[in-house]
Amino acid sequence: MRFQAPESLSEQIAQHLGQRIITGQLRPGERIQELKVAGDLDVSRGSVREALLILERRHLIEIYPRRGAVVSQLTPELVNSLYDIYIELLCMLGRKVLEQWSGPQLVGMMSQMTAIQSLTARTDEQNSESTEAIIEAGFDVMRHAYRAVDNPFLEETLENFKPAVSRTYYVALESFRGEIAETRRFFKLLADAAGSGNAVALEAAIREFGEHQRSQVLSILEH
Amino acid sequence: MRFQAPESLSEQIAQHLGQRIITGQLRPGERIQELKVAGDLDVSRGSVREALLILERRHLIEIYPRRGAVVSQLTPELVNSLYDIYIELLCMLGRKVLEQWSGPQLVGMMSQMTAIQSLTARTDEQNSESTEAIIEAGFDVMRHAYRAVDNPFLEETLENFKPAVSRTYYVALESFRGEIAETRRFFKLLADAAGSGNAVALEAAIREFGEHQRSQVLSILEH
Numbered sequence: 001m002r003f004q005a006p007e008s009l010s011e012q013i014a015q016h017l018g019q020r021i022i023t024g025q026l027r028p029g030e031r032i033q034e035l036k037v038a039g040d041l042d043v044s045r046g047s048v049r050e051a052l053l054i055l056e057r058r059h060l061i062e063i064y065p066r067r068g069a070v071v072s073q074l075t076p077e078l079v080n081s082l083y084d085i086y087i088e089l090l091c092m093l094g095r096k097v098l099e100q101w102s103g104p105q106l107v108g109m110m111s112q113m114t115a116i117q118s119l120t121a122r123t124d125e126q127n128s129e130s131t132e133a134i135i136e137a138g139f140d141v142m143r144h145a146y147r148a149v150d151n152p153f154l155e156e157t158l159e160n161f162k163p164a165v166s167r168t169y170y171v172a173l174e175s176f177r178g179e180i181a182e183t184r185r186f187f188k189l190l191a192d193a194a195g196s197g198n199a200v201a202l203e204a205a206i207r208e209f210g211e212h213q214r215s216q217v218l219s220i221l222e223h
Numbered sequence: 224m225r226f227q228a229p230e231s232l233s234e235q236i237a238q239h240l241g242q243r244i245i246t247g248q249l250r251p252g253e254r255i256q257e258l259k260v261a262g263d264l265d266v267s268r269g270s271v272r273e274a275l276l277i278l279e280r281r282h283l284i285e286i287y288p289r290r291g292a293v294v295s296q297l298t299p300e301l302v303n304s305l306y307d308i309y310i311e312l313l314c315m316l317g318r319k320v321l322e323q324w325s326g327p328q329l330v331g332m333m334s335q336m337t338a339i340q341s342l343t344a345r346t347d348e349q350n351s352e353s354t355e356a357i358i359e360a361g362f363d364v365m366r367h368a369y370r371a372v373d374n375p376f377l378e379e380t381l382e383n384f385k386p387a388v389s390r391t392y393y394v395a396l397e398s399f400r401g402e403i404a405e406t407r408r409f410f411k412l413l414a415d416a417a418g419s420g421n422a423v424a425l426e427a428a429i430r431e432f433g434e435h436q437r438s439q440v441l442s443i444l445e446h
Binding site for chain 1: 229230231269272273276277280282288301304305307308311312315319373374375376377379380384
């Protein structure tokens, strides 16, 4: 466990703005004005500029010379591009976990999976907090996998995609409420494939679940 | 062709420092001091901070709260992690090119390939400029592929890995001088596989060449 230093001011500003983009309070195409943010949050303009670079890295905004920062669009084409690379990287993560697998890591991951399954079992009432808890539980499995794989480039790249992926979940939050059974089924497939070291089944499970989520998001965006 | 705005000051500083890291003038583990850079280049400290965030995104430095910026390490483990994800993303790019393939793009790509092959034929004298020209030619093929695939996330992720990959080429520059025949063979395989739409051969060619470069770099780092 690495010591986590408290977050820098620019990181805190990035998380504040990022959360507003993810939840849709800041809309696709909306301009983010440095001076206004600096005034609202009572921080320096320099810290806001740094926060914007962090948000650009996390695929939530685009920065144009002279025009400034704009919240990224959320079109079906962009959602498709995002899911294409995200699913690919998750499959790579899954393959690498199986390559690197060792006893203690297996036990840790399996107990994580079991915890998620009991969580999803407990939250059948399907309120929005339980939906978020399930999304977070999925991200927890990824964090566990990072430790097994130990590839800082893969971890960083996936972490940088998570905010944009979370944003697509929020678009489809209404549809995601009925998804608890589907999620539980996925984690069961994942745990079985990982436990038996079946790389083909693992990749198939990741791909199927990723495609399922993609189609949920697209069906909302396209109607 | 999109209009390219002139680069921001922070981007210019990032490119200046990045080039020094890639070519090894700034060494792995070396600290980059904001104040010193600001003084040397006669720019504001804020612009340097922004440049450092850009370099962190390009995997050339790490920024630690309070300790500041440090040039990324270049260990065999990190080179392996880098090539693992880079080769994977190149294979994805290759697969997507074949899925998106259309007549005019095919013609453009094939003429690019031919230009590279005649370039490598002309530069058999093997000076360091010709080595760099070959590396750049390879990156040109990637740029061509981006246009066919049109996935901004894949493009951005690969572009962000290029500086760190270039840095590993510089480590192995001496060994790369004998590589012109190998490179030509690779581009021939790539052109043939792309031209005939053979996805399996395309992926095999990318993987083989990527693994070859990885082993060249590792053999320098490990001896």
